[in-house]
Amino acid sequence: MSMDFETVIGLEVHLQLKTATKIFCACANQFGEQPNSLTCPVCLGLPGTLPVLNKKVLEYGIKVGLALGCEINPYIKFDRKNYYYPDLPKAYQISQYDFPVAKNGLVMIPMEKGELKKIRVNRAHLEEDAGKLTHEADGTLVDYNRTGTPLLEIVTEADMRSPQEAYDYLQVLKLTLQYLNVSDCDMEKGSLRCDANVSIRPREETKLGTKSEIKNMNSFKAVKAALEYEVIRHTQVILSGEKIVQETRLWDDNKQMTLSMRSKEEAHDYRYFPDPDLVPFVVKADKIKEIRQSLPELPYAKLERFKNQYNLNGYDAFILVLDQTIAQFFEECVALYPEAKKIANWLNGPLLREISDRKSSLAELKLVPASLAGLIKMVEDGVVSNLVGKDVLKIMLDTGKSAEQIIQENGLAQVSDQESLTRIVDEIIKENPKAVGEIKSGKENVLGFLVGQTMKKTQGKANPKMIGEIIKRRILDA
Ligand SMILES: [Zn+2]
Incomplete structure (x- = not known):
């Protein structure tokens, strides 16, 4: 049985926004500082503290949304995504659940023959980043500097049909974000992170196949390689008569392969609910218009x-x-x-x-x-x-x-006075009787050789066009 498969890919990009301060407190939003030096009671999640939304974060979110052709949701609401992890001291992440700041956008990627393909953006929502864990031989260290860094999560529809299209989407997205100047977009520093969902299905099938989610890629090249690896793995599993398990897999850049991290059964129920500390509000149409007009x-x-x-x-x-x-x-x-x-x-x-x-x-x-x-x-x-x-x-x-x-x-100006050039040309003519004969008999292409000889003699300081004319004149008019 031969089977022709189609690849289906969707991407989630987490973008760190380059604001001066964090999303809900006045701590500096900076990379590479002394661990735990950029923290306060709010981003450390101490009881009794209250978050206050950074206006610049909202502005950047709207800006990206508009640049990606999204509808902007003027009703701004934040929700708590509940889970426990050592890098998340509040035991919940503030995110946007049912009202993302932007939705239904489009990114165009270049295809063959100058055509463009539309990749739909499902949504873009604002949220806070978690801290960073460093695993060492004798224990795990946690740095809360990243806690509360503003993030914009940009989620596409499953519109990409090859790892190359995913790569192209990321390139276009990054370029657009760079034009907006809202992020460093540096994957190595983690200011742009990408998770990919991939599945395959028989070409005539309309239902989606079982997907795997890939994480831990630190470059666009790695995203492409991880997707290529997964497409082959899915194909082999299906052709051998087995079933794909829905799971999260980690890309190992050294081994150039993905490894199973956790299956769906262990997935969390995040029990989202509206954050009572952040009262929803409406962004005025004028404000959105103003941001639209500020787009480059x-x-x-x-x-x-x-x-x-x-x-x-x-x-x-x-x-x-x-x-x-x-x-x-x-x-x-x-x-x-x-x-x-x-x-x-x-x-x-x-x-x-x-x-x-x-x-x-x-x-x-x-x-x-x-x-x-x-x-x-x-x-x-x-x-x-x-x-x-x-x-x-x-x-x-x-x-x-x-x-x-x-x-x-540096005395680099070309020798361009006719007299000295003519003198040099005459020397060249004398030294190359054979070439001269050929030019006389109509082989004009030999002219280039004599021009080259003259250029050599002037150490490249002559004007080749002028030399050509002089040589012609001296030989043909002689
Ligand atoms: Zn803080």
Whole structure:
């Protein structure tokens, strides 16, 4: 019996919001501090304390909801999700149960041939993070600094049909969140965490198969690998005539496999109920409108605008849009020197290469748009060759000097006076009688060889176009 299976994936992303203080108290919301130094009676869950909602958290939640095309729920209500765990001193987590701040959104992911696929966002709700346990040989340590860190949990419908689509969804989501500047989105630091639900079913089947939930992935690559592993495991189990058990599984990045953590039978009943310490309230429509108007231009909108306004191809525009600072830098350069395609080439090529070689970022490099625009203009005007221009860029990044200054100080300007170039060309012609003969007999492609020889002699400081013209003139007009 051969069976063709379809993969069904849904994702839950926990996003730590980058507010100055925690969600219900005035403690600093920071990563990497001395354990238990950022706590107070509220986030330690001491009796008699009262939580107060951080307005910024709500604003960020609404902002993300709007950017994901969600309906915003103006009725803000918090609930207690009851369970006991050592990292949760109150024995309940404050979350949103029946009234998530946002619901019914859409994220578009790129497919083949430039098409987009819709991934539906079921809901996004606000909640507090728990503390962090560290297991050591002689016991377990608990750090409550993370307790009360604001989280936004973003849950999709089971709309993804391959691990690659899940990966693409995460990329688009992360980019959108970065544009909104509401989170570090750093999976390694845990500011973006992802759980995945995956099942398979025969292709013609409409009912969902039994799913497993995978946790503990610390990169998008790991999410994809864990899903790929699970799809194979599910297929093998079903083809061998056994049944998939609904369970939570942990991804082991070293072994590159998932391991069973707990089955559904042990799952908790959280006994949600409204938190009596946080009275529900309604966000005014004006406030939501104000937040909507504060949204930045989002990645897809910017991509379309770059293609139209600057006449860029999809690839160039895409690379620029992947980094908001690069996109802005590009526009500032174009404002100074309106050659969009050339600037995109320099940004997407030599500059991104330098950034990656230096393991740096554009912000850290302290490059100003005027410097890069100035350099590109000098290359286009033929003051230096493209090749030398790349060296000038390196020096520019090291020293912060302008292209003009670097070219002058290092004597890099191309030899462009006709007389000295003609003298060099004549030498080359004398040294290469065979090539000259071939050009005379109509083999124009040999011209490139002589141009190369001349460039070598000038140590790359000549303008190749100009040399080509001189060589032609000297040979053909002779
Ligand atoms: Zn606190």
